[in-house]
Amino acid sequence: MSIDLAKNLYAKMPDVFAKARKKFGRGLTLSEKVLVSHADDFDTQAWERGKAMLALRPDRVAMQDATAQMAILQFMQANKAQAAVPSTIHCDHLIRAEMGSEKDLLRAVDENAEVYNFLASAAKKYGIGFWKPGAGIIHQVVLENYAFPGSLIIGTDSHTPNGGGLGGLAIGVGGADAGEVMAGLPWEVLHPKLIGIHLTGKLSGWASPKDVILYLCGLLTVKGGTNKIVEYFGPGAETISATGKGTICKMGAELGATTSVFPFDQKMVAYLNITDRADLANLAIANKSLLVADPEVSQSPEKYYDQIVEVDLSTLEPHVVGPHTPDLARPISKMAAEAKEKGYPVQLKAALIGSCTNSSYEDISRSAHIAQQGLKAGLKAKAPFLVSPGSERIYNTMKRDGFLETFEQLGGTVLSNSCGPCIGQWKRADGVKGKADSIVSSFNRNFPGRNDGISETLSFLASPEVVTAYAITGDLGFDPVNQTLKGADGKEFKFLPPVGEELPAKGFAKGEEGFVAPAASGEGLTVEVPPTSERLQLLQPFPRWDGKDFEKLPLLIKTKGKTTTDHISPAGPWLKFRGHLDKISDNMFLGANNAFFPEPGKGTDVLTGETGLTMAQIARRYKAKGIGSIVVGDENYGEGSSREHAAMSPRFLNVRVVITKSFARIHETNLKKQGILALTFADPKDYEKIEQQDRISVTGLSSLAPGKPVQVTIHRADGTSLTIQANHSITEPQIAWFKAGSALNALN
Ligand code: MIC
Ligand code: SF4
Numbered sequence: 001m002s003i004d005l006a007k008n009l010y011a012k013m014p015d016v017f018a019k020a021r022k023k024f025g026r027g028l029t030l031s032e033k034v035l036v037s038h039a040d041d042f043d044t045q046a047w048e049r050g051k052a053m054l055a056l057r058p059d060r061v062a063m064q065d066a067t068a069q070m071a072i073l074q075f076m077q078a079n080k081a082q083a084a085v086p087s088t089i090h091c092d093h094l095i096r097a098e099m100g101s102e103k104d105l106l107r108a109v110d111e112n113a114e115v116y117n118f119l120a121s122a123a124k125k126y127g128i129g130f131w132k133p134g135a136g137i138i139h140q141v142v143l144e145n146y147a148f149p150g151s152l153i154i155g156t157d158s159h160t161p162n163g164g165g166l167g168g169l170a171i172g173v174g175g176a177d178a179g180e181v182m183a184g185l186p187w188e189v190l191h192p193k194l195i196g197i198h199l200t201g202k203l204s205g206w207a208s209p210k211d212v213i214l215y216l217c218g219l220l221t222v223k224g225g226t227n228k229i230v231e232y233f234g235p236g237a238e239t240i241s242a243t244g245k246g247t248i249c250k251m252g253a254e255l256g257a258t259t260s261v262f263p264f265d266q267k268m269v270a271y272l273n274i275t276d277r278a279d280l281a282n283l284a285i286a287n288k289s290l291l292v293a294d295p296e297v298s299q300s301p302e303k304y305y306d307q308i309v310e311v312d313l314s315t316l317e318p319h320v321v322g323p324h325t326p327d328l329a330r331p332i333s334k335m336a337a338e339a340k341e342k343g344y345p346v347q348l349k350a351a352l353i354g355s356c357t358n359s360s361y362e363d364i365s366r367s368a369h370i371a372q373q374g375l376k377a378g379l380k381a382k383a384p385f386l387v388s389p390g391s392e393r394i395y396n397t398m399k400r401d402g403f404l405e406t407f408e409q410l411g412g413t414v415l416s417n418s419c420g421p422c423i424g425q426w427k428r429a430d431g432v433k434g435k436a437d438s439i440v441s442s443f444n445r446n447f448p449g450r451n452d453g454i455s456e457t458l459s460f461l462a463s464p465e466v467v468t469a470y471a472i473t474g475d476l477g478f479d480p481v482n483q484t485l486k487g488a489d490g491k492e493f494k495f496l497p498p499v500g501e502e503l504p505a506k507g508f509a510k511g512e513e514g515f516v517a518p519a520a521s522g523e524g525l526t527v528e529v530p531p532t533s534e535r536l537q538l539l540q541p542f543p544r545w546d547g548k549d550f551e552k553l554p555l556l557i558k559t560k561g562k563t564t565t566d567h568i569s570p571a572g573p574w575l576k577f578r579g580h581l582d583k584i585s586d587n588m589f590l591g592a593n594n595a596f597f598p599e600p601g602k603g604t605d606v607l608t609g610e611t612g613l614t615m616a617q618i619a620r621r622y623k624a625k626g627i628g629s630i631v632v633g634d635e636n637y638g639e640g641s642s643r644e645h646a647a648m649s650p651r652f653l654n655v656r657v658v659i660t661k662s663f664a665r666i667h668e669t670n671l672k673k674q675g676i677l678a679l680t681f682a683d684p685k686d687y688e689k690i691e692q693q694d695r696i697s698v699t700g701l702s703s704l705a706p707g708k709p710v711q712v713t714i715h716r717a718d719g720t721s722l723t724i725q726a727n728h729s730i731t732e733p734q735i736a737w738f739k740a741g742s743a744l745n746a747l748n
Pocket of ligand 2: 422
């Protein structure tokens with residue numbers, strides 16, 4: 001990365017901070033410092049938390065292969081010669097985990113050749129850096145190479161906030177946002193509110209950075225962070241490694257937070273140094289006061305944050321969360337009893353560590369310490385034990401320092417440097433559809449069906465060291481932290497708390513880094529999209545709004561309970577169609593619970609009465625008849641991933657309106673960007689009123705205005721009707737997106 005980016009940013013910070021202090025009449029939090037120094041125009045920008053839309057200029061864009069396809073296809077519609085900001089593509093999500101790293105990688109290169117060629121050729125032409133398959137998972141590679149204190153990075157992946165571990169705001173977005181920023185437009189986001197997390201004490205024993213965020217997930221819930229930035233501060237922050245901070249920030253996505261951030265400190269200096277960025281570390285040291293909150297903030301934080309949470313790291317216990325949601329948290333000491341009480345199957349069918357989130361040197365060395373203790377007692381892993389390194393550097397360093405060997409001796413399998421089982425790219429040999437069994441991992445997410453495509457699987461999350469201990473005991477009904485177990489010789493022993501190194505004493509071992517620089521000029525270069533491809537399809541603009549109200553739309557689905565993007569647009573085997581809108585749309589709502597049908601993903605064609613059809617089949621029938629439809633959803637609809645397919649497929653299959661009790665941030669924006677009307681029930685109880693045979697009208701659309709509720713009329717099958725109100729968060733420019741048919745259409 002060019003250090004000039006940071007130099008230029010730091011040079012302009014003092015002036016804009018002075019203006020901001022004057023305008024706000026007080027000192028600035030770290031989040032505010034990053035926001036104001038990236039304002040497109042500080043002077044004309046309105047600054048009101050929770051209300052104003054901010055127009056910002058990110059320093060960089062990062063995209064992973066599964067979302068980059070749509071991002072690039074949309075960017076291409078803008079007809080620009082080059083990406084306007086430094087950008088990279090990372091090939092990580094499309095690698096299937098099955099046979100171990102080498103074979104899996106070879107197979108991935110073969111079976112994804114078309115997609116990789118497309119992305120590589122687009123990267124070359126448009127001035128975008130390209131990280132080849134095997135180079136590592138986007139967030140790890142961004143942390144090692146691009147994130148820096150004070151920066152603003154957007155990434156087409158919800159876990160982009162990992163970059164907060166190096167003191168910047170790194171934010172997950174949909175591909176349309178990335179495409180627009182690469183096309184030279186500012187990036188818009190609702191001015192987030194601020195949660196301040198005051199950290200005191202120091203982690204010790206088994207407690208790890210992962211436990212900080214698992215605990216907070218339980219406390220704040222999966223919607224507690226929506227449209228908020230989580231800013232950590234206090235003396236405890238300085239005791240956590242940069243990669244540990246990254247883990248905490250990254251999994252803040254599970255709170256629905258816009259992003260999370262830690263103030264610049266010595267731990268970040270150490271990480272920048274060891275990742276060959278001593279120049280950047282020195283520059284940041286020289287500018288330290290710009291990269292932390294103003295001193296008055298920590299003196300009276302209640303004046304600066306909208307909400308404050310106290311966490312004493314010294315008393316934090318290791319936690320386990322799940323199944324099915326990351327906010328079902330308890331200390332590990334309560335897990336066994338709860339498993340018994342709730343009837344969770346206690347035999348663990350797999351234990352998985354690594355992924356983008358917990359494969360730092362610290363995580364791996366602490367896990368290896370637990371594995372070594374098991375080996376010393378003559379034990380092997382009882383549950384299949386899978387390790388996903390986060391990057392090529394991590395992999396080579398693990399190998400050099402003997403950790404791979406330790407895991408393999410324990411019976412573990414080392415997979416490629418990719419997402420693999422975390423995103424359903426995992427061929428679980430013993431998985432049986434319809435049968436509930438338990439697995440445990442150190443990943444970020446545990447929504448139904450996420451890892452093995454089996455929605456009954458109970459997936460629990462914990463720190464990698466705890467997962468390694470579970471791998472050895474294979475038993476969720478046993479507490480490996482507090483109880484004693486028997487070694488091979490029958491003698492009782494207790495695991496000693498894990499000990500590891502934050503950073504490798506010998507530095508990182510490097511392999512083939514896998515970076516391909518773009519061409520100096522893209523002129524004359526073509527982007528490879530084979531016309532007959534099953535994997536890629538150039539986009540056709542969505543039709544413009546015809547100026548008419550939506551009259552009597554049939555209800556496609558009323559989703560019941562949690563509706564994550566994994567429910568709306570499942571990943572796993574469907575990842576291969578991420579560049580082909582028509583094909584991937586067949587997965588629409590396959591994981592969602594329909595309030596009017598017993599089986600997930602299916603429902604009734606209300607026009608013909610035919611039942612047991614997939615949502616895509618039904619929507620395609622309506623579309624063929626020229627009819628739009630409506631989707632009704634529950635709380636925090638669209639939680640989880642940034643995948644805009646969860647908005648594009650409904651749009652492609654003629655869904656015009658989505659009304660919910662509430663939305664998750666990235667998904668709400670994705671819906672708006674694709675021209676779908678995203679509404680919320682003014683009275684959430686109205687959700688209950690929607691019946692399967694209702695026809696729903698949304699009227700007064702020609703006078704759609706920011707802050708003005710919309711009328712929704714429910715026409716009952718018996719000829720009666722009732723009117724309810726719906727709210728929205730549509731701004732003036734977003735009305736133009738709706739009218740044009742999509743944000744992209746509005747640009748052209
Ligand atoms: C995830 O962790 O859910 C993913 C897969 O990385 C997604 C992106 C995607 O669906 O491609 C995310 O987090 O945004
Ligand atoms: Fe990949 Fe999982 Fe990380 Fe998402 S959370 S980037 S799927 S490893």
